[in-house]
Amino acid sequence: MGIPQPSLNRLPQYHHYLNQLKAKGINTVSCSLIGLDLNLVPVQIRKDLQYTGIVGKPKTGYAVAELIAAIETFLGWNNVQEAFLVGAGNLGTALLGHERFSTFGLRIVAAFDTDPEKIGQWIHGKMVLPLEKLADLAKRMSIHLGIITAPAECAQWIAEKMVSGGIQAIWNFAPVRLNVPPEIIVHNEDLYSSLASLSWKLAQRFNIPFQQDGGSN
Amino acid sequence: MGIPQPSLNRLPQYHHYLNQLKAKGINTVSCSLIGLDLNLVPVQIRKDLQYTGIVGKPKTGYAVAELIAAIETFLGWNNVQEAFLVGAGNLGTALLGHERFSTFGLRIVAAFDTDPEKIGQWIHGKMVLPLEKLADLAKRMSIHLGIITAPAECAQWIAEKMVSGGIQAIWNFAPVRLNVPPEIIVHNEDLYSSLASLSWKLAQRFNIPFQQDGGSN
DNA sequence: CATATCTCGATATTTTTTTATCGATATCCA
DNA sequence: TGGATATCGATAAAAAAATATCGAGATATG
Numbered sequence: 001m002g003i004p005q006p007s008l009n010r011l012p013q014y015h016h017y018l019n020q021l022k023a024k025g026i027n028t029v030s031c032s033l034i035g036l037d038l039n040l041v042p043v044q045i046r047k048d049l050q051y052t053g054i055v056g057k058p059k060t061g062y063a064v065a066e067l068i069a070a071i072e073t074f075l076g077w078n079n080v081q082e083a084f085l086v087g088a089g090n091l092g093t094a095l096l097g098h099e100r101f102s103t104f105g106l107r108i109v110a111a112f113d114t115d116p117e118k119i120g121q122w123i124h125g126k127m128v129l130p131l132e133k134l135a136d137l138a139k140r141m142s143i144h145l146g147i148i149t150a151p152a153e154c155a156q157w158i159a160e161k162m163v164s165g166g167i168q169a170i171w172n173f174a175p176v177r178l179n180v181p182p183e184i185i186v187h188n189e190d191l192y193s194s195l196a197s198l199s200w201k202l203a204q205r206f207n208i209p210f211q212q213d214g215g216s217n
Numbered sequence: 218m219g220i221p222q223p224s225l226n227r228l229p230q231y232h233h234y235l236n237q238l239k240a241k242g243i244n245t246v247s248c249s250l251i252g253l254d255l256n257l258v259p260v261q262i263r264k265d266l267q268y269t270g271i272v273g274k275p276k277t278g279y280a281v282a283e284l285i286a287a288i289e290t291f292l293g294w295n296n297v298q299e300a301f302l303v304g305a306g307n308l309g310t311a312l313l314g315h316e317r318f319s320t321f322g323l324r325i326v327a328a329f330d331t332d333p334e335k336i337g338q339w340i341h342g343k344m345v346l347p348l349e350k351l352a353d354l355a356k357r358m359s360i361h362l363g364i365i366t367a368p369a370e371c372a373q374w375i376a377e378k379m380v381s382g383g384i385q386a387i388w389n390f391a392p393v394r395l396n397v398p399p400e401i402i403v404h405n406e407d408l409y410s411s412l413a414s415l416s417w418k419l420a421q422r423f424n425i426p427f428q429q430d431g432g433s434n
Numbered sequence: 435c436a437t438a439t440c441t442c443g444a445t446a447t448t449t450t451t452t453t454a455t456c457g458a459t460a461t462c463c464a
Numbered sequence: 465t466g467g468a469t470a471t472c473g474a475t476a477a478a479a480a481a482a483t484a485t486c487g488a489g490a491t492a493t494g
Contacts, residue, residue: 004451008417012410016392030471038394043453046472058459058472075413076420090314094307104409105416145419169419171412175233177255185422187415189408192321193229195388196292198404199322200225202362202386203293205402221481247441260483263442275442276490440491447484454477462469 007048012104013038014049015071022064030061077105084143084167086158087150088113088121088128091173095149097124108147110137114154131161138165147171148178159186224265229321230255231266232288238281247278294322301360301384303375304367305330305338305345308390312366314341325364327354331371348378355382364388365395376403 017038021029031042031049038045049056049067052074056062072078080102085092088111095101096108111128113119121128129137137143146162148155148170155174162170169185172178175193178186234255238246248259248266255262266279271287273279289295297319302309305328312318313325328345330336338345346354354360363379365372365387372391379387386402389395392410395403 002421003417005414006451008414009410012392012407012413013394016409017394032471041453042471043455044451047452050473056472057461059461059470061471074417076416076424079420081416081419090307090311094311097307098408101412104412106412144423145415168422169415171415175229177230177234185415185418187411187418189411190229191315191406192233193226194404194406195318195321195323196229197222197225198362198386198388198402199293199298200220200291201402201404202298203296204219205385206361207293223481249441258483259441260485261481264482267443273442274490275488276440276492278441436494438491438493440489442487442489444487445485447482449482450480452477452479455475457472457474459472460470462467464465464467 003051007051010040010045010048011052011071011075014045015068015075018064018068018071022068027064028061029064029067030056033061072105075105077103080105080107081145082107082109082141082143083145083147083171084108084110084112084134084138084162085126085147085149086112086131086134086162087148087154087173088115088118088123089149089151092147092149093123095147096126099124106145109141109143113150131158134161135165138162138167142166144168145171147173149173152176220268224268227257227262227265228269228288228292231262232285232292235281235285235288239285244281245278246281246284247273250278289322292322294320297322297324298362299324299326299358299360300362300364300388301325301327301329301351301355301379302343302364302366303329303348303351303379304365304371304390305332305335305340306366306368309364309366310340312364313343316341323362326358326360330367348375351378352382355379355384359383361385362388364390366390369393 031045034045035042052070054062054067054070083106085095085108092111096111108126111123111126112131112134113128114131118128119130144167146167148158150158152174155176156178159170159178159180163180163184171187173189175190180186248262251262252259269287269291271279271284300323302312302325309328313328328340328343329348329351330345331348335345336347361384363384365375367375369391372393373395376387376395376397380397380401388404390406392407397403
């Protein structure tokens with residue numbers, strides 16, 4: 001893997017924080033400061049940042065701009081990936097509207113759906129196309145990334161269309177495990193899974209009110 | 218913590234899978250089978266399930282229905298939490314429309330916004346109210362869960378309103394770290410963070426095409 | 435009814451991730 | 465200019481999570 005998954009997940013957090021610093025005109029930052037603001041121990045931050053290849057200066061810390069650039073380069077955020085999105089429902093529409101994705105290396109170039117009502121519409125400047133055209137278009141436009149925001153029932157079928165169109169990575173918002181060839185990168189964004197931790201913690205709070213662990217994480 | 222975070226995150230995956238089995242009329246399941254379908258090693262599944270308190274039978278495995286119930290009880294999904302959502306934009310609308318949340322212990326009862334255009338509208342059967350009313354209503358209705366789907370700039374301010382209204386847990390979709398009292402449970406749902414792993418893996422794929430690790434996870 | 439096989443649950447081991455420690459070095463201040 | 469201090473980077477230790485192993489019990493089969 002090269003970098004631990006948890007470190008990978010923290011990098012965008014640093015990225016966001018550093019951009020705030022930059023906006024405030026702060027040019028240099030230490031792990032101690034980041035840790036103070038982000039509630040993490042400095043050593044961990046230092047280790048995470050080391051994966052990006054950045055080097056800091058003792059006593060001073062890191063150059064904010066350099067650090068931002070290092071994270072972006074490391075994550076591949078400076079060469080923008082074009083993506084197709086399938087499922088122009090509520091969630092799909094939300095993602096299509098997220099203009100800020102382009103700052104994070106993602107540009108959704110078209111949406112697909114099977115609903116005749118939706119096909120032909122423009123959502124946030126992107127045309128909704130019939131799903132049958134996906135594979136062919138993906139090939140011709142060399143699209144490597146697909147986003148599934150369709151209902152769980154259709155997800156597998158959509159994934160197969162994506163794969164047949166040469167798509168290499170799928171960002172899947174449907175709560176199903178996709179069955180695809182092993183070389184395809186699948187990232188599941190399961191809101192229910194996320195909700196689970198929250199419910200559990202909340203349930204704990206109300207069932208065992210005397211044992212308040214106070215962790216905000 | 219009681220249960221490791223990764224285990225907690227896997228439980229909904231099992232839950233979903235088990236429901237599929239149930240729908241197919243399968244009454245009993247072993248960890249080996251789950252593992253085969255979900256691409257996990259049986260021991261890990263067994264350990265995860267043990268946290269829910271379920272006991273299986275050698276040779277047979279677990280009773281599907283019992284197992285589903287055990288997970289739901291463990292996660293607190295059978296006593297539904299009512300929640301307020303703030304930010305009736307694209308993402309907020311998407312979440313308001315997710316009727317299935319109620320199956321997972323979550324019922325969004327009202328939406329809030331500051332935009333006069335939105336206030337008074339009904340979105341998926343939920344009224345959009347002015348944000349000023351949040352704290353008071355939360356108190357009166359004993360709402361313990363808040364969902365933030367507003368822009369990053371407003372998130373901190375919204376969080377404070379929630380806290381003042383007695384809300385105990387916040388599901389935060391804005392990409393900012395919220396500054397709240399330590400006893401408040403905050404769960405950040407950062408799409409950019411999620412995107413990071415995906416971008417990184419995709420970048421790896423295109424930069425080092427000869428080192429195909431083939432991991433679909 | 436005995437034996438082979440499967441799977442659980444518990445314990446042990448390995449791996450991964452987090453946290454601690456320490457010497458080296460850059461900056462600040464007297 | 466010299467010493468105090470903060471912070472990095474590297475190495476080491478600790479904690480957490482994943483995986484392996486094994487005995488015991490349940491079911492099927494001959």
